Amino acid sequence: MTSDPPGAGKGRTAEPLPTQGPAAAKVLRPxxxxxxxxxxxxxxxxxxxxxxxxxxxxxxxxxxxxxxxxxxxxxxxSKSELVAQLLRHGVDILKERLLTPGAGPAKDPLLAMEDMIGQAMDFMAQYPSFARLWVSENWRTPSEWQGTFTVLRSELLAVIAHAVENVAKAYPVDPTVSRGSLETAIFGACFVVGLDRQTYNPERTRDQSVAAIMAIMRGYVLRPHAAQE
Amino acid sequence: MTSDPPGAGKGRTAEPLPTQGPAAAKVLRPxxxxxxxxxxxxxxxxxxxxxxxxxxxxxxxxxxxxxxxxxxxxxxxSKSELVAQLLRHGVDILKERLLTPGAGPAKDPLLAMEDMIGQAMDFMAQYPSFARLWVSENWRTPSEWQGTFTVLRSELLAVIAHAVENVAKAYPVDPTVSRGSLETAIFGACFVVGLDRQTYNPERTRDQSVAAIMAIMRGYVLRPHAAQE
DNA sequence: CTATTTGAACTGACCGGTCAGTTTAATTAG
DNA sequence: CTAATTAAACTGACCGGTCAGTTCAAATAG
Known part of the structure; x- marks a missing residue:
């Protein structure tokens, strides 16, 4: 008998699975x-x-x-549960990267944003498979991972939203642009530009990609300084 | 006996597909x-x-x-060929939409761009399934439809490139931003914002989405007039 | 105008193969 | 000792592709 599966979700057999909390003892596992x-x-x-x-x-x-x-x-x-935990795993890594400060502690919000997008590009380059998995399975209507995606997506958007918020506090921004839509556009552009670079345009540099995505922010800010320092 | 399959690709036989221009004899088919x-x-x-x-x-x-x-x-x-032709079919519709002029004949390139993105949003709303298919199967590395995607993607990017070109001719633009990356970012943002609206944020309006994506263009143009006429 | 023919279009049962998931007995590591 | 892992066999469902046969609309014949 397969003793006591740790994270197993079981199939149809309605066995009680006694004292097995879902994601309890991850660190203390052998x-x-x-x-x-x-x-x-x-x-x-x-x-x-x-x-x-x-x-x-x-x-x-x-x-x-x-x-x-x-x-x-x-x-x-189950295979399904493996995928769900895989998604969670990848998002944990990405979130950690995005929250890593570029270098200095207190920084210009726009530069911080640029750092963050750079981190995102690096992540896409390092884990292109995760990015592909994300865009492939997200947006499916009755997806097995519907709930998982909803949670993870909002976690990631919260990180972006925070960075955008800081920009909006430091600069005059276009009030007619919906904050949520803007964040979504940035979010999506990061994935797509990162993937496209990997698949169709490997000659494009990381910085080119960052600059293109940052155009969104420069268009959101009403007048930074001169766009070309 | 199964006489002569019209568009059948057949399995392994490398059929020439004689006089079959993209949309040639569609009307004269029974x-x-x-x-x-x-x-x-x-x-x-x-x-x-x-x-x-x-x-x-x-x-x-x-x-x-x-x-x-x-x-x-x-x-x-084959199932594979059905999907390939489905992709082609969808892209033909999208391209036609994108090329439909907004209203007046000669127009400001930025407004034309806005119209085009609006058309893209309408398309995503009308054919969300096509958008999902696109993002799901694109970027797969040894995809059965690799070739199909390469062709179709460049056709769509060409349309966007043309619109961006017109903007660059009429306005001073940031020369440090790679044109290709910018087009990719716009392209990707259209799909993702359109899909996200459909799946997670149905309350967002078409115009909010267009405005968010247009931020990319406003950030690309060095100084239109005042961003808020 | 009606009967017959023709062949493209269509049907649906069927086949070979694949795959997720289960189970079990034996083995290994901590 | 106990938890984790292995290897291998097994099941039951499902699926892509095939093919012999049927339908039907249009052409042709009478």
Whole structure:
């Protein structure tokens, strides 16, 4: 019997799954398990990002991670749950990056914004598979991960919103532009520009991409100084 | 015997597809076939857009179109080819919309740009499934539709590039911003903002979305007049 | 005008293969 | 000892693609 699956969500068998809190003991889990989960994250990020969740089999993921299929089910309970936790994992990394201050502590909000978008570009370059997974599975109407996306999306937008807020406090901005729509546009542009660079235009530099996206902010601010210092 | 499939790509045979210009003999095709293809386009756009190509069966598409599975293969040869032609079909519609002049013939390039983005928003609202299909399947690395996407993407970008070009001729623009990256950012923002409105923020208006995307252009232009005429 | 023919369009049962998920007994690591 | 992992077999459903047969509208014949 597969003793007591840690994070398993089980299938149809309505067994009680006694004292197993959802995401309780992540840190105190044995080192071996943590390593296994990391290998599975890496492998599935790569495979699912490239081909889409539906086009990758659990067997493939297990093999790529150098692990048996049973281990996948022992650790995650289902393919669907693996993907959900994969999304959460990626967003945690991205959020941490976005919140990393560029260099100095107190900085001009526009420069901070530029740093943040640069961080986003770096993330897209480092984890292109995550970006692909995100845009591929987001926006699906009755998606298995509908709830997951809603939560994660708002977490990321909150980070952007905070940066935009700081700009709006330091500069006169166009009041006719809806803040939410603007944030969405920035959010989307980061993903798409990052992915496009990866897929169709590898010759474009990181800074070119940042500058293009920053045009949104320069257009939002009524008159920074001269746009060309 | 299944006589001669019209548009069927057949499986492996590298068929020349003789005198088939993009939209050449569409009218002289028997009315029944044209109607059937339209029904199949409608049904698959809806289903594939919502759930992704891999999560929709040919049987489902056929049933939704009120047609038998065999008819799908008679008309398209394969599921893959159906999707490819579906993409082409959608892009043709979008391109036509984008090229539709707003109202007056000779217009201010920035206003023309605003019209164009408005057209894009309307398209996303009318065919959200196409937008979902596009962002879901684009950027996949060894995609079956890699070639299709490359062609279609450049066609759409050319339309945007032309509009941006007109702005650059009429206004002083920031020379440090890469034109290509800028176009990509606009392109991506249109899709993402349109989709986000559909999925997460239905309360946002079309004009809010257009304004947010237009911020990119206002940030690209060095100094239009006062940003708030 | 009616009967017959023709072939493109369409049908739907069927087949071979695939895949998610389950189970179990044995093995390994902490 | 116990939790984690393995390997392998198994199931039950599902799916893309095929194909022999049917329908139907238009052309042709009488």
């Amino acid at each position: 080192a071996r398990t943590t390593a296994t989960r990391q290998k599975l994250f890496d492998a599935s990020m790569e495979l699912i990002g490239e081909r889409g969740a539906a086009n990758v089999t659990v067997d493939e993921i297990a093999t790529a991670a150098g692990v048996s299929k049973g281990t996948v089910y022992y650790n995650f309970g | 009315a029944r076939t044209t109607a059937t293809r339209q029904k199949l386009f409608d049904a698959s756009m809806e289903l594939i857009g919502e759930r992704g190509a891999a999560n929709v069966t040919v049987d489902e598409i056929a049933t939704a179109a009120g047609v038998s599975k065999g008819t799908v293969y008679y008309n398209f040869g």
